[in-house]
Amino acid sequence: MSKFQVISSLFILVFIIFVIYEITAFSPNHSTTNHSTTNHSTSNRYIQVQLLGVNDFHGQLNKYQRVSGTMAGGAEYLAAYLKKYIQENPNTLLVHAGDMVGGSPPISSQFQDEPTIEFINLLHFDVGTPGNHELDQGVNEMKRLIYGGFNKETGYFQGANTSYSSANIIDRKSGTPLLPPYVIKQIDGINIGFIGVVTKETNIYVTPENRKEVEITDEVSVINRTVKLLKEKGIKVIVVLAHDSAKSDQTGANPSGALVEMATKIDDEVDVIFAGHSHEYANTVVAGKLIVQAYSNGKAFSQVNLEIDPRTKNIVKKQAKIIVTSHDHIKPDKETVALLNKYRKRLGSYFKQIVGEMPEEITRNQDANGESPLAKMIAESEREAMGVDIAFVHQGEMRKNLKKGDITVEDLYTDLPFGHSVCKLILTGDQIKLALEQQWTKAYENRLQTVGLTYSWDSNAPIGSRIVAMKDRKGQEIQPNNEYEVAVSNYLASGGDNFTALQQGRLVESGPQVVTALIHYIQQKHPHE
Helix, strand or coil: CCHHHHHHHHHHHHHHHHHHHHHHHCCHHHHCCCCCCCCHHHHCCCEEEEEEEECCCCCCCCCCEEECCEEECCHHHHHHHHHHHHHHCCCEEEEECCCCCCCCCHHHHCCCCHHHHHHHHHHCCCEECCCHHHHCCCHHHHHHHHHCEEECCCEEECCCCCEECCCCEEECCCCCECCCCEEEEEECCEEEEEEEEECCCHHHHCCHHHHCCEEECCHHHHHHHHHHHHHHCCCCEEEEEEECCCECCCCCCCCECHHHHHHCCCCCCEEEEECCCCCCEEEEEECCEEEEEECCCCCEEEEEEEEECCCCCCEEEEEEEEEECEHHHCCCCHHHHHHHHHHHHHHCCHHHCEEEEECCCECCCCCCCCCCHHHHHHHHHHHHHHCCCEEEEEHHHCCCCECCEEEEHHHHHHHCCCCCEEEEEEEEHHHHHHHHHCCECCCCECCEEEECEEEEECCCCCCCCCEEEEEECCCCECCCCCEEEEEEEHHHHCCHHHCHHHHHCEEEEEEEEHHHHHHHHHHHHCCCC
C-alpha cells in the first residue's frame, strides 16, 4: 500500500468517526429538553443562559423579613444579589412575573409606585408581565408606569425601560391584547420567546371601575395560541411569565396550584414557567415544564440555568434554584441605597410618628372560622368611624401583622396600603345574607370579617344556601326585608373580591380612609405611653 493510500485510509477513518460522533451528539434525545446530567465532553458546545426571576415584589423597597432564621429582602440586598449573579454569567436575562407594584409601603405608594419602577429600571429588567395589582389604580395608570406619562400627584414620569408582555389582558374596544402578547430576546444568537399572562381571577380582584376597559381571558388558550406564533417564527426556547399560583416542596415533590393544573394542557414547546400570585416556594417539573416561584417581597429570586444547543436551538438541560436574599452573605448595593435615601428624605417625618402601643402582636392569620384578630380590629375601627352597628372587612385588605410595641404611621400604611376609604351602605337583611353566601365559590373560600353581626352556617349545604341564621349585636334575628347600616371599604362596596351583593346596597355616606379610621381607633384604645 502506498503512502498516499495510507493517508487516504486514515482520512476516511477519521471522517467516519467524526460523523458517528455528530450523529450521537445531536440525536433527538439530546435536542429535546433533558433533565438528566449533560455529558461533560459535549457541554462546552452548548450556550449557557441564565434567567433571574422576581415575583410579587409589591414595592417592598425598604422592608425586610426573616427567612429560615436569616434577615432577607429589601431592594438594596435584592439588587446586590442580582448584580452579582449577572456578573457571573453575561448571558443573563432579568425577568419578573407581576405584582411588582401595588400593596406597597409608603416609600413607594406615596409616590404612585414610581420609586419601584425606578428600582426596576436601575437593574435593567429585560421582560416583565403585569400581575393583578398592576391594575389596582386602573388601566391608564398601569400603562403610565410602563410607558410613561403624567399624574396629577407626581407630575410626568418616564416609565419603565422593561419590555412588558401580556397575552390575556384584552382591550374590550379592539378585542386585541392591550400589551404585546410576546417578547423576543436574543442571547448569543439564540432567540428566546417570552409570553406574559395574568390570573383570570383578576376579574374578581380588581374593581369593575378599574378594569372596565379590559377583559382577562383564559390563560391556557392564549398561551397555546401565542406559542404557535412563536413556533412559526422558528423559536424553540419559550418561557412563560405567569402571574398564577404554583407551589412545591423544597425537593420539587407535591406540586400544586393553578399552573400545575394547567401544565399538562400547555403546549410542550413551553420550557420554563415563572409563577407568582400565591407568594409560595416552587421549584418543580410538571409535564416537562420547569415551574418556579420565589416567595414574595424580594426575600428571594429564581435562578434558572439553561443549556442550549446552538445548532438545533433547543434546550438540552434546565435546572433552577430559589435563592434567599440573606443579608448575611452580601453587602447592600450602593446605587439602590442612594435611591432609597432620596425617597426616604422626600417622605418626611410624618410616617415616623408613633400613634399607639400594642401590648401584643395582632395577627392577620385566620382561625378555623376564617377570622383574624387584626381584621376584627379594622372592622371595629370602620364601624366606629361611620357610627353604625355592623362592619365587614375582606382578608385581602391587610398585608402584615401589627407588631408588639410602638406602632408608627408607616406601620399602618404598610399594613393597609391600598388607599381604600370607608363607606356607609344601607343593606337589607337579604342582601347581607347574599354577601355572606358569596364567601364560598366552587373555586375557593374567601371569608368576610364581621363585627356587630353573628351568623352560623352549614358547610355541607350547597354553595349559595349555607347561611343558617344571622343575628345583630343585640342578639336579634336579622330580618330579610329590614334595612341595616353597614360599614365597608369602597373596594367591597364596588363588588371587589366578587362580593357583588354589596353593590346592591345604597351608598349614604363616604368616610375617611381605612388606614385613617384605624389610626384613630388605636390612638383611642391603645395610646402610646
